[in-house]
Amino acid sequence: MANSFIVLGVLSLLSLIQKNDAYEFLVGGSGDWSLASTNYNQWAEKNRFQIGDTVLFKYEAEKDSVVEVSKDDYNNCNAASPIAKYSDGHSMVKLDQSGPHYFISGLVENCKNNEKVVIVVMADRSKHHQSLPSSPPSPAPAVEELPSPPPAPATEDNNPTPAPSAASSAVMSFLCSVIAFAGSSVLYVI
Numbered sequence: 001m002a003n004s005f006i007v008l009g010v011l012s013l014l015s016l017i018q019k020n021d022a023y024e025f026l027v028g029g030s031g032d033w034s035l036a037s038t039n040y041n042q043w044a045e046k047n048r049f050q051i052g053d054t055v056l057f058k059y060e061a062e063k064d065s066v067v068e069v070s071k072d073d074y075n076n077c078n079a080a081s082p083i084a085k086y087s088d089g090h091s092m093v094k095l096d097q098s099g100p101h102y103f104i105s106g107l108v109e110n111c112k113n114n115e116k117v118v119i120v121v122m123a124d125r126s127k128h129h130q131s132l133p134s135s136p137p138s139p140a141p142a143v144e145e146l147p148s149p150p151p152a153p154a155t156e157d158n159n160p161t162p163a164p165s166a167a168s169s170a171v172m173s174f175l176c177s178v179i180a181f182a183g184s185s186v187l188y189v190i
Contacts, residue, residue, distance in 0.1 A: 022052035024092075027117065033059040033066060033091075035110055040117035049121045053095045057103075061089030064115075065106030068093070074102035074118065077111035098123040 025047060028038040049055075057066045065087040067079040079085075085106065086093065095101060098121045105115035 021050070022054065023050075025049070025053060025055045027055050027057045031056045031058040033057040033064065033105070033115065035113055035115055037115075039114065041114075044117050044119050049095055049119055051096060051098060051121060051124050053121070055093045055095065055119060057086065057091040057093065059089055059091075061087055064110065066091050066093070067104050067106050069102050069104055071100065071102055074104055074116060077104055077108050077116070079104060079106050079108070079111070095119065095121045097121065 027033055028040050028043050030037065059066070065085060067082045067086075068084040069079060069082055073079070073081060084093075087106065093101075093103075101119045101121060103117050103119065104111040107115075
């Protein structure tokens, strides 16, 4: 019994030390990169991407690919000058910088039929020691081909619940550690 408290305490301390706030997103919500899937830009607009997150694209490697391109190439479905190209059928793309990231299908016809997505990565605001930002935040890209979704119905509390912050996770990990160690000490006293 005492060993389980010690193990719990050690695991809690390790989770306190570890700072890994990155998430893995399945493109479109399912990971399916195809014409039959959802509207990718509507899905992307509903998510908050941060530096370090990854996006998974799943597709038939022999029939399609994922190409990261510039804004102009995105608008024109031009894959001739890619920033990056993925063709393994299970492409995990790490979002390593803030701003818009433009992805299109490697097949021009698929891209023209909206197999493309703009993923906007939020600026990293965790470095509070900088006096001035190195560059201004990038504005969200305008997606001209999509109509704006209707506004949400008015309710008393239309604000989403914020996700727990790293600080609250650290406090919870610390409290679990203290409780686990206190519990293991009580067992030794008894």
